Amino acid sequence: MKYSKQWLVATRTLALVLALAVAACSEDPLEEPDPVPAQDVWISEPDTSTGADDVSLVDASNPGLDAPAQADTADAAVGEDEQPAAPLGALADGLELVGIEAFQTIETRLVEAGERVESPIPLIALRETLFRVLVVTPAGWTPRPITLHVRLTDTSTGASQLLTTTQNVAASSTPGERASALELRVPGAVMTAHTSAAFYLVGEGAASVDSAGSHLARWPRDNTSMPLAARATTGTLHLVLVPMRFDTDGSGRLPDTSPAQLALFEQLLRAIYPAHVLRLEVREPIAWTTSVRWGDFNRELRALKQADGAEHAYYYGLIRPKETFAQYCSGTCTTGQSFTVSSADATSYRVGSGVGFSGEDWAWTLVHELGHMHGRGHAPCGVSFWSADSSYPHTRGIVGVRGWDARNDTLFGPSEVTDFMGYCDDTWVSDYTYLGLLTRMQQANALPGAMGYSIPSRWRYINWSDTEAPSWGRDSLEVNPTTGQWATASFFDADGRTLDTLEIPHIVYAHDGERSVLVPQPPAGTARVQIDAPSKNFTLAQGL
Known part of the structure; x- marks a missing residue:
């Protein structure tokens, strides 16, 4: 990701724009980093209570300092009993429940115009969910309080919970008028892969909520329960943050991994x-002693990830080359870079890096680069035409959904915000990107716990970019360097005779047209x- 300081000054806001190329160069011979296990300095795990997720933040410099942060919870009553929870009261006469929408990140439509619909956007188990219930009022309706009862049942155990909220219903629900629907936020712990739901509009009426037969003020109409089909197949997103100590200028400057900054990372990752x-973990820092070159960062981090044996984790380096962003970005600058990983089983390339300043902007840089690590290209907003994903379906990079x-309880319209994989302000996530992330995460979760790699062998990078010619780079010990993309x-x-021809991994970086290939040991006599x-054809003198 990139920022232009002049644009910042003109608009007084941070905006992502095109940057000067960050080129690859020849690197030092292979020095395997010391295999230091990832340190659980700060870990975010899901809460299994019926309340909101509790996040414990631990300062790496003072492990005894805890700063708990708690997510917002619904203004709802939550009850649990050994017997299935049952709503009480009467179904509201004359009121018709015609729609149910569920939001975790983007809309999952469950009921529309009084009919069950199958949404292409599945719900995910253990994620906080906003339910919105749409109603139609009859002629002559007078405004009155209506209580929405939602009974959530885990069909694997039979346990159920009843959540309620009361709102004044003045008229039929109207698109674009948020207050015209009844809303209820459900804690993530209640949303299991086996959860089914029943919705009741409770008010003045003759029929009890559990009456036999069909009634328009509940869903399902016949007082059964609707499976939510929340998926657990995306598995665990394991992200290791690697602080990179900037020793190049002698400062030993570390990025911001304070509890407050880590909370920004965690909250945005959960939301998107x-x-x-x-x-989410913070690893022990590593030293960086050379210049700011993003391709170099990522090749070093990739070697570190392999040395740590963190096969299925995503590694993200944080570096602070200057004390402030203003000092770092004197013109147009790159704020992050990562491998664009085209295959779920190319696990060693789940690596990226970004600046480690303070604030929410750098959390957005993280989620953008992590998107590239999940194989996502750029949304067409603020990027050059050759850099944009040609398959992106919505014009101008809008989200289209x-x-x-959940962080601030804000609803977005389909054209109000753009996709976070572009370079524009006011970002969220499109259905296209969300489903792409979901598919890749399901593929990654289906991989075996250990891929069964063989003994490593020595390979060497060749690196180039839009502005620098191909050159030999660092050595690398590899067990399976496949990326899913190939070069020959x-x-x-010396006499021009062909000694061997083979396919080798072609490595794509997210920005600046940077590319690499990995070349194995050549046959004897190679010149x-x-x-x-x-992306390029070229010849180099043998450099191995």
Whole structure:
């Protein structure tokens, strides 16, 4: 991701724009980082209570300092009993329940015009959910309080809970008027993969809520329960934050990993990503002693991830090259970079990095780069035409679907915000990106716990970018360097005879047109190597 300081000054807001290329260069010979296990300095795990998620934040410099942060909860009564919970009272006469919408990040429509519908956006188990119930009032209706009862039952155990909220209903629900629908926020712990739901509009009426037969003031009409089909198949999103100590200028400057900054990361990740479980860790810092080169950061972090044995985790380096962002960004600058991982089983490339200043902007940089690690390209907003995902379905990068930000209880219209994989302000997530993330997370969750890799062998990077010619880079010990994308390497001797030709991994970075290939040990007598890659063809003198 990139920022332009001039644009910041003109608009007094941070905006993502195109940057100067961050080029790859020749690197030092392979030095495997010390295999230091990831440190559980700060971990966010889901809460299993019936309330909101409790997040314990621990200061890495003072492990005894706890700063708990609690998410907002619904203004609802929550009851639990050994017997299935039952709503009380009468069904509201004359009031018709015609629609049910569920929001976790974007809209999942459950009931529309009084009919059950199948939404392409599934619900995810253990995620806080906003239910919105739409009603139609009869002619002559007078405004009155109506209580929405929602009975949630875990069909695997039979346990149920009853949540209620009361609102004044003045008229039929109207699109665009949020207050015209009845709303209820449900804690994530209640939303299991086996949860079913029943909805009741309780008020003045002759029929009790559990009466036989069909009634328009409840759903399902016949007093049964509707399976929510919440998925647990996206598994655990395991993100390891790697503080990079900036020793280049002798400052030893560390990024902001304070409890407040970590809470911003955690809250935005929970709000945006369709993760069943979020595991967020802060690793021990590593030293950085050379210049600010994003490709170099990520190749170092990839080696670190492999040395740590963190096969299925996502690694994200945080670096603060200057004391403040204003000092770092004197013109147009890059704020993050990552591998664009085209295949779920290319686990070693789940690596990215970004600036480690304070504030929510850098949480958005993190979720953007993590999107690239999940194979997502750029949404067409604020990016050059060649950089945008040509399959993105909505014009100008708008999200094209209604969304909900649980952090501040804000609803977005389909054209009010743009997708966070672009470079524009006022961002949320589109259905296209959300489903892409969900699909990749399901694929990643289906991988075996250990991929069964063999003994590592020595390979070497060749790196290039839009502004720098191909050159040999660092050595790398690899067990399975596949990326899902391929180039061809042909090895020639001094007389031009072909010694061998084979497919090699083609590595795509998220920004600046940066690319790499990994080349194995060449045959004896190799004098030059010819690379035929999707993005470039070239020949280099043998450098291994």
